[in-house]
Amino acid sequence: MQSILRGSNGRTYRRAQSSDLIPIMEINLKTLPEHYSDYFYESLLAEIPEAFIVALEGDRYVGYIMCKTEYGFSSFRRLGFVKKGHMVSVAVLPDCRRKGIGRILVEEAIKGIQSRQCVEMYLEVRCSNNGAVRLYEELGFIIKQQLNSYYRDGEDAFLMAIEFGSK
Numbered sequence: 556m557q558s559i560l561r562g563s564n565g566r567t568y569r570r571a572q573s574s575d576l577i578p579i580m581e582i583n584l585k586t587l588p589e590h591y592s593d594y595f596y597e598s599l600l601a602e603i604p605e606a607f608i609v610a611l612e613g614d615r616y617v618g619y620i621m622c623k624t625e626y627g628f629s630s631f632r633r634l635g636f637v638k639k640g641h642m643v644s645v646a647v648l649p650d651c652r653r654k655g656i657g658r659i660l661v662e663e664a665i666k667g668i669q670s671r672q673c674v675e676m677y678l679e680v681r682c683s684n685n686g687a688v689r690l691y692e693e694l695g696f697i698i699k700q701q702l703n704s705y706y707r708d709g710e711d712a713f714l715m716a717i718e719f720g721s722k
């Protein structure tokens with residue numbers, strides 16, 4: 556039994572566990588063109604369960620977010636080499652959108668990433684995905700770069716990043 560991170564309006568948010576992975580993959584298949592192997596989901600869950608979170612409405616899975624941690628060049632400091640979080644995937648079922656679920660998932664993932672001593676977090680998002688870009692900007696992410704033909708279908712991505720502890 557996993558402890559609930561947050562609950563509101565009949566929805567609960569908690570860390571994912573192995574038995575959640577099939578419903579999470581089903582949400583991914585319904586909502587995003589980027590899919591991953593079973594092993595990839597399992598490895599992210601094993602690596603950083605603090606930032607692998609599911610949203611439920613009653614017993615129904617309605618959203619998820621999953622992340623990883625990496626060492627690499629800073630998006631903010633010239634020549635800086637830092638530990639950073641990478642938001643790999645977030646999605647909410649279409650009939651559950653615009654109810655604040657995505658925002659809570661990202662907020663909770665940020666907390667999980669911060670608990671692992673990451674000083675930054677970044678993500679890639681399709682340049683056409685205005686709703687997601689707006690959500691990330693509202694939470695403090697900044698567009699740092701445009702990645703040409705990042706997606707398989709040729710669309711560009713924005714690399715967006717947030718620096719922690721700078722306020």
Ligand SMILES: CC(C)(COP(=O)(O)OP(=O)(O)OC[C@H]1O[C@@H](n2cnc3c(N)ncnc32)[C@H](O)[C@@H]1OP(=O)(O)O)[C@@H](O)C(=O)NCCC(=O)NCCS
Pocket residue numbers: 586587645646647648651652653654655656657658659679680681684685686687689690691693
């Ligand atoms: C992006 C996504 C996760 C957002 O989830 P959500 O639960 O609908 O988001 P929220 O309800 O928390 O939205 C919070 C804020 O983000 C912005 N926002 C979210 N979706 C938006 C949209 N379609 N159009 C405009 N603004 C949007 C708004 O400012 C919104 O606040 P408001 O509803 O008070 O105006 C969801 O649309 C989704 O699953 N999309 C398909 C998968 C995807 O694109 N994932 C991101 C890949 S990088």
